[in-house]
Amino acid sequence: MSGDIIEPKILKGFRDFLPEDEGTRKKIQRRLEDTFESFGFVPIDTPVLEYAEVLLGKGGGETDKQVYRFLDNGKRDVSMRFDLTVPFARYVAAHLSELYLPFKRYHIAKVWRGENTQRGRYREFMQCDFDIVGVDSASADFEILDIMRTSMRQIGVEDFTIHLSHRGLLNRFLRVLGLENRSVEVLRAVDKIPKMGKDEILVLLSDLAGREKAKDILAFTEPEKTNGETLTKIENLSGGPSPESERLRIVFSCAEETGMIGDLLLNPGITRGLDYYTGIVFETFLTALPGLGSVCSGGRYNNLASLYTPREIPGVGSSIGLDRLLAGLEELDKLRSAQPQAHVIIMNLDENLTGYYHNLASELRKGGLGCEVYHEKKKLGQQFNYAEKKHIPLAVICGEEERSAGVVTLKNLVDRQSYEGIKPGELVGRVRELLPA
């Protein structure tokens, strides 16, 4: 009302999605959904806003700086979700009686973190989680890896490696070294090797465990020439065969049998930083972009919902970093713009034919084709220009004369050829013939 113009700016770390980018994201999201569903996974959704106490735990007095937390108009202490794991734990506890275990769900949704935006991080981003809860078996562990592999293939990524390990074996090894009470710190330190380099981590580990044991730990984390050799090494170092080494052995034999072994690397240096993992852990790297970091990570946890229910619920799951993956695909030029485009546009030569144009369009759509109508009688050049910008390959041209004669002209906007005298009843068929393969 004031006549003052407000600058249409958005918050730092947030993004508008132009149609090309949103189209791509939607296309990839559909492929992921279809993949998850082909494995029997079902979708759920949870609120974006929840009680801060529920998301952050009791005594969360010192707010995590990364969390968007505030008092709502009813003075409730609320937070926006910062991941999909905590809400899932809360969801499983709340709906145990309505769910059947094992429960396999996926959830693709936005989360918010007030991160430092300087390293190209976003404060609003999409997560894509899939988990199996209620069962602790090699079969479930393997299925999550299989879904990761299949998902990557389905979205056009061929060259990647899933780095896999088992936390329990490293912990057994630490017990052998008498370091069981430094497990959390050691696992966190090992997790940082790729980021900080071995030398720096050796210093860090030496402080925790002494220089000799620090060297032993680094040696443990090195993959050998083959997955088999690595498994033998860490099995021996961790005190011989154990349920944990047996679990890894079965997972690798499944991978062998299903032909995905080439995508798997047993890498004992993978620990994941987070405390709640208890079994296998994994990260996924694009071969051409190792510096991008993991695009799909997760692991087994044996007590998902302990904050909300006394019942122990084991699970295994993984999360695709959709934004990071899209950025990677774009860098590799593997992302063709997926802006939806109509197959045909009906040009506007005579506004008295508006109803006729919409009728033609409707028939084309009934024939399974995407069709636009140009909504104003502008110069044909301008209309062609619009069609070109939207990558529409074919145009229907029809003025009053053609309408009276019961025909239309079809124009191929790529090679500029025209096809005259087409009857409306033949239009769907002719369009299909002329569409680029």
Next chain:
Amino acid sequence: MSGDIIEPKILKGFRDFLPEDEGTRKKIQRRLEDTFESFGFVPIDTPVLEYAEVLLGKGGGETDKQVYRFLDNGKRDVSMRFDLTVPFARYVAAHLSELYLPFKRYHIAKVWRGENTQRGRYREFMQCDFDIVGVDSASADFEILDIMRTSMRQIGVEDFTIHLSHRGLLNRFLRVLGLENRSVEVLRAVDKIPKMGKDEILVLLSDLAGREKAKDILAFTEPEKTNGETLTKIENLSGGPSPESERLRIVFSCAEETGMIGDLLLNPGITRGLDYYTGIVFETFLTALPGLGSVCSGGRYNNLASLYTPREIPGVGSSIGLDRLLAGLEELDKLRSAQPQAHVIIMNLDENLTGYYHNLASELRKGGLGCEVYHEKKKLGQQFNYAEKKHIPLAVICGEEERSAGVVTLKNLVDRQSYEGIKPGELVGRVRELLPA
């Protein structure tokens, strides 16, 4: 860590979506997306959080109670979006140079309003908007109505009526009555007739305009026996033929020509409460549930982004109230649960066959079938129970003996018939034969 259990409760007015409901929502969302795209509409996305000033306008000192507004960790005054229209206006102004006009976009996303939850309203809900901006023509107006009609059909709604009018004609009529300066109040009062009843609105209008003119206004808003008669009436009352009545005439003739006239009612009582509409306005009612209110509404506005740019951008658009529509469909029993389900489950008879099972599953998936693997060797009864809960129609049963013989048994879980001796290579074909139509 404290051992205290936190109650897994959620905020009033917010919802968890169980797989059946989320599956249904996703299915309907895909159908809508496909419909919009068949008309050449493209998807966009905008941030959930924006500067409060940008969403609420300058001098928004007295916060709208319905808006979730707070200071973020950087002390920025931010709000969660409360609709998709304001962010769209901001988006168009921000990206004018990157967009081609006319621009046709859709946006399906959540919005938040701290509404009174007592009337079954949600504080977090899904909106689904589609708009054409950059053109002011009958063709564009008609296309929005056509999309509304087509969308309803695509999601299985057959019996509905789109009530349509043109604000300009009511305004012309008010000018005839000498009430042009009471237009905003009169339009808002007329908008409330369905909710408050004619008697009450007559009192309200009498206060504004005197009893005689109030009666004239009510008479104006009454639809006649046919759309044609109604159009003639309001054209005459508003001072004779005008660009506005001509616009309605073309829209109705397009509807006639494309066979959608039966879904349209010219209802001069439709005004929409909001100030920004300037042309046609419309609401959609399900025939069987008139009390549900409009499930799809909108209209033409001639200055979408005036808050953010001096450039005048006309547009026309509509919004589907997805949650209300879903509630209506559920009440009409028109909503079949759309929880995704696999076609086959591989039963777990022997954990040594884990890799073999996953291999069979992988082959079935490559054959285009959804397939689950049961992840533990539990009693078969328990496994069948799981399959039944997930509505999986077929099971593959294979123990070590079958594996050695190179065959599996396929069991129809509906009629309990078993088919033995099937070779893995024949499995996809046999499953397809046995699937329920």
